[in-house]
Amino acid sequence: MEGSNGKRPQGEEEEATAGSIGGYESLHRLLESNLSPELFKEASRLLLGLNCGRALEAISLPDGTTALAKAHSFDVQAFRFNVDKEFLRQPRVVRVGLIQNSIAVPTTSHFADQKKAIMEKVKPMIDAAGESGVNILCLQEAWTMPFAFCTREKRWCEFAEPIDGESTQFLQQLAQKYNMVIVSPILERDVNHGEIVWNTAVVIGNHGNIIGIHRKNHIPRVGDFNESTYYMEGNTGHPVFETAYGKIAVNICYGRHHPLNWLAFGLNGAEIVLNPSATVGELSEPMWPIEARNAAIANSYFVGSINRVGTEVFPNPFTSGDGKPQHADFGHFYGSSHFSAPDASCTPSLSRYRDGLMISDMDLNLCRQIKDKWGFRMTARYDMYASLLSNYSKPDFKPQVISDPLINKRA
Numbered sequence: 549m550e551g552s553n554g555k556r557p558q559g560e561e562e563e564a565t566a567g568s569i570g571g572y573e574s575l576h577r578l579l580e581s582n583l584s585p586e587l588f589k590e591a592s593r594l595l596l597g598l599n600c601g602r603a604l605e606a607i608s609l610p611d612g613t614t615a616l617a618k619a620h621s622f623d624v625q626a627f628r629f630n631v632d633k634e635f636l637r638q639p640r641v642v643r644v645g646l647i648q649n650s651i652a653v654p655t656t657s658h659f660a661d662q663k664k665a666i667m668e669k670v671k672p673m674i675d676a677a678g679e680s681g682v683n684i685l686c687l688q689e690a691w692t693m694p695f696a697f698c699t700r701e702k703r704w705c706e707f708a709e710p711i712d713g714e715s716t717q718f719l720q721q722l723a724q725k726y727n728m729v730i731v732s733p734i735l736e737r738d739v740n741h742g743e744i745v746w747n748t749a750v751v752i753g754n755h756g757n758i759i760g761i762h763r764k765n766h767i768p769r770v771g772d773f774n775e776s777t778y779y780m781e782g783n784t785g786h787p788v789f790e791t792a793y794g795k796i797a798v799n800i801c802y803g804r805h806h807p808l809n810w811l812a813f814g815l816n817g818a819e820i821v822l823n824p825s826a827t828v829g830e831l832s833e834p835m836w837p838i839e840a841r842n843a844a845i846a847n848s849y850f851v852g853s854i855n856r857v858g859t860e861v862f863p864n865p866f867t868s869g870d871g872k873p874q875h876a877d878f879g880h881f882y883g884s885s886h887f888s889a890p891d892a893s894c895t896p897s898l899s900r901y902r903d904g905l906m907i908s909d910m911d912l913n914l915c916r917q918i919k920d921k922w923g924f925r926m927t928a929r930y931d932m933y934a935s936l937l938s939n940y941s942k943p944d945f946k947p948q949v950i951s952d953p954l955i956n957k958r959a
């Protein structure tokens with residue numbers, strides 16, 4: 549367990565802290581433990597912003613939740629995003645949860661055992677969310693399996709399930725039990741279209757019904773992320789799911805590097821966009837706290853960012869055409885799940901190496917308040933960009949560049 553200073557005591561197994569920052573769970577914990585309270589307050593203000601002029605409030609959770617977190621050794625944190633009081637609208641507070649986790653057994657185990665072990669591991673975390681009254685819960689990308697897409701081996705396709713398959717049925721019961729919307733990102737087997745594979749989020753309603761699906765729009769071709777070997781770019785557009793608790797959308801992992809992807813969910817009216825991900829430190833960590841937060845600001849909605857944790861070692865080494873020697877793992881998935889708000893505030897992040905549940909209360913009225921304040925939608929000039937994009941996508945597009953006729957003249 550983490551000590552009272554946020555650092556693991558010396559002597560605990562090194563493996564337990566693999567992925568820590570000098571023994572600390574997160575940058576936030578590192579700063580909190582090493583700065584004076586005044587300096588920490590200032591650093592937090594600059595790093596996390598302010599919400600309604602104040603630092604975000606932590607909220608206390610029921611004893612049942614903290615007991616589950618202790619018993620199953622996962623990080624749990626909870627915060628509240630406030631809004632200004634309005635005269636004509638009632639508050640629209642929803643409680644949203646994000647779950648990050650490592651895989652449960654080695655990737656060499658029987659596939660059925662791997663899936664079962666992950667489901668067993670995630671179940672108490674879902675229970676903890678349910679006990680805490682979470683209304684909308686999102687799991688990590690391809691949560692039922694190791695992120696084996698680095699390997700290019702086709703046998704991992706066996707983890708793919710139809711939309712109404714085993715993991716959906718498992719979650720449907722929990723959604724109903726806890727009256728909770730659950731977003732379940734899985735590897736999908738499209739049984740109606742030649743059994744092809746997609747990277748899909750299934751949105752399960754609070755009555756246990758399947759509201760719909762979204763398939764990952766942008767497929768990475770970077771580093772070890774050889775996902776294009778397995779599935780194509782999604783064909784579901786940018787759906788927004790109107791749930792009992794608000795309008796939500798799912799921007800799956802690599803889609804977070806595409807501002808137009810974020811924009812499209814916003815144009816369709818999303819109030820919360822969930823970003824279930826699987827990404828590693830060496831590749832993307834400097835981008836992680838920026839992109840989602842920028843999307844929340846630019847599109848006046850909340851974003852929930854989730855990344856898996858740990859290092860997943862595969863049976864056979866692979867290369868990825870980047871000149872690096874062959875290796876058998878992606879590197880460290882750095883967790884750090886968190887929420888960003890339209891007013892530019894964000895929560896601290898969950899642990900860089902432990903499983904975790906991040907909970908936030910958010911009043912969705914903040915979305916319109918920020919639209920009214922900043923007017924980004926009003927000032928966006930969509931027609932100008934629509935015409936540029938339409939021209940750009942034609943084969944005869946010429947970039948609008950005005951060259952200095954004297955560019956080659958000597959001074």
Ligand SMILES: NC(=O)NCCC(=O)O
Nearest residue numbers: 768773801802826827832
């Ligand atoms: N899962 C996934 O799309 N990862 C790509 C790497 C990244 O976007 O950081």
